[in-house]
Amino acid sequence: MTVTQEQPMTYAKMKGIVTFLSALLKGKKVGFSHLLHKVVSSQQHLDTQKLLRRSTKLRRQKEEKAVSSSADTEASQMKPSDFEYLKVIGKGSFGKVLLARHRKQGGYYAVKVLQKQTIIMRREQRHVMAERSVLLKGLEHPFLVGLHFSFQTPNTLYFVLDYVNGGELFYHLQRDGSFPEPRAAFYAAEMAAALGYLHSRNIVYRDLKPENILLDADGHVMLTDFGLCKEDVAIGGIMYTICGTPEYLAPEVLQGHPYSSAVDWWGLGVVLFEMLCGLPPFFSHSKAEMFENILGAALRLPDGLSESARSLLRGLLERDISKRLGRHRDAEELQEHPFFAAINWNDLQARKIEPPFIPKVTGPCDVSYIDPEFTLQPVPAFVSERGQAAAAGEAFPGFSFMKPAEPAA
Numbered sequence: 001m002t003v004t005q006e007q008p009m010t011y012a013k014m015k016g017i018v019t020f021l022s023a024l025l026k027g028k029k030v031g032f033s034h035l036l037h038k039v040v041s042s043q044q045h046l047d048t049q050k051l052l053r054r055s056t057k058l059r060r061q062k063e064e065k066a067v068s069s070s071a072d073t074e075a076s077q078m079k080p081s082d083f084e085y086l087k088v089i090g091k092g093s094f095g096k097v098l099l100a101r102h103r104k105q106g107g108y109y110a111v112k113v114l115q116k117q118t119i120i121m122r123r124e125q126r127h128v129m130a131e132r133s134v135l136l137k138g139l140e141h142p143f144l145v146g147l148h149f150s151f152q153t154p155n156t157l158y159f160v161l162d163y164v165n166g167g168e169l170f171y172h173l174q175r176d177g178s179f180p181e182p183r184a185a186f187y188a189a190e191m192a193a194a195l196g197y198l199h200s201r202n203i204v205y206r207d208l209k210p211e212n213i214l215l216d217a218d219g220h221v222m223l224t225d226f227g228l229c230k231e232d233v234a235i236g237g238i239m240y241t242i243c244g245t246p247e248y249l250a251p252e253v254l255q256g257h258p259y260s261s262a263v264d265w266w267g268l269g270v271v272l273f274e275m276l277c278g279l280p281p282f283f284s285h286s287k288a289e290m291f292e293n294i295l296g297a298a299l300r301l302p303d304g305l306s307e308s309a310r311s312l313l314r315g316l317l318e319r320d321i322s323k324r325l326g327r328h329r330d331a332e333e334l335q336e337h338p339f340f341a342a343i344n345w346n347d348l349q350a351r352k353i354e355p356p357f358i359p360k361v362t363g364p365c366d367v368s369y370i371d372p373e374f375t376l377q378p379v380p381a382f383v384s385e386r387g388q389a390a391a392a393g394e395a396f397p398g399f400s401f402m403k404p405a406e407p408a409a
Helices: 011-026 032-041 048-074 116-121 125-136 169-176 181-198 262-277 287-296 307-316 331-335 345-349
Strands: 084-092 095-102 108-114 147-150 156-161 213-215 221-223
Touching: 084 108, 095 156, 108 116, 116 125, 116 156, 125 147, 125 156, 169 213, 169 262, 181 221, 181 262, 181 331, 181 345, 262 307
Parallel strands: none
Antiparallel strands: 084 095, 095 108, 108 156, 147 156, 213 221
């Protein structure tokens, strides 16, 4: 559900604007001043400056579309047959994630293959394009999965991403039950660094959960799946849309109240609790009961946790947003907390701290840390859709992308 404070534009207003802009952009032989006078007189609440601003915005969108179309044309040279699809390594609501090898370049990638029909049927185009937009920002961070290519065919969308084969945090929690505090602190610190970076780029992640937290072959955290990200939200900015996974929803989101980037710090608190204790803090098999717990149940901290861990969990899982850790100075507040006293944040950012657990993988085709639920599935036929890639699509214009080549050393 989305709440908005802006009054919807009436059909009459929209029709007047469209008439004006069509004449302006198509060069109809109607005098500018006469047409402007006609539109303004019929729309008492729209002044000349608003109309000009809308005209400028439309022209800018047209220019951006032209640039995007150019990028689409270049990237549309990519096609499904450029890759050899080896294993299913994940799945989502709209398709599969596959380990794939580029036939010419030889590199290994995680290829996220989404079926357009399913996306359109569920009206999820906005989230897919949001993920593409966030990935396209060129997020250069050691703990975020990066995009190499995106392209589309008439029926399918393809994200070609960094391949990470150390397993989902979810998989490791299922196997180990919980983690000792030093291991949980290391992962939480890398997550906090990634979230702080996103916030500095005015992006709120909104979907932190163990399934979206991967370990790479060296044991470092990599956040993936940016479909629920919200862009252009300055620290302290407000959002309204209810989205996310039930166990990890912040109370203000669940209540439909305005919320800020502080929802990510609540999410980190839930994941940290799960790493230390084995289950999310307010978990119940009944969703209704779980929602009640998130909104009002006391936070129960098990015996055996250090005082610094208890303090951090209380700070992150604070229902009063004004008191929540990270609300005012974002990641800086977490970096100063005693729970992270052993972390040198500069070394962490430079990946100089040795991870507490290093996956024993023999190479890129080693999928031993990826759930057999995925790897035993056959590669679906639709991922190798024949024919040339589509340069554009009505529902997904500007989707295609090709990462610029690295400059020669």
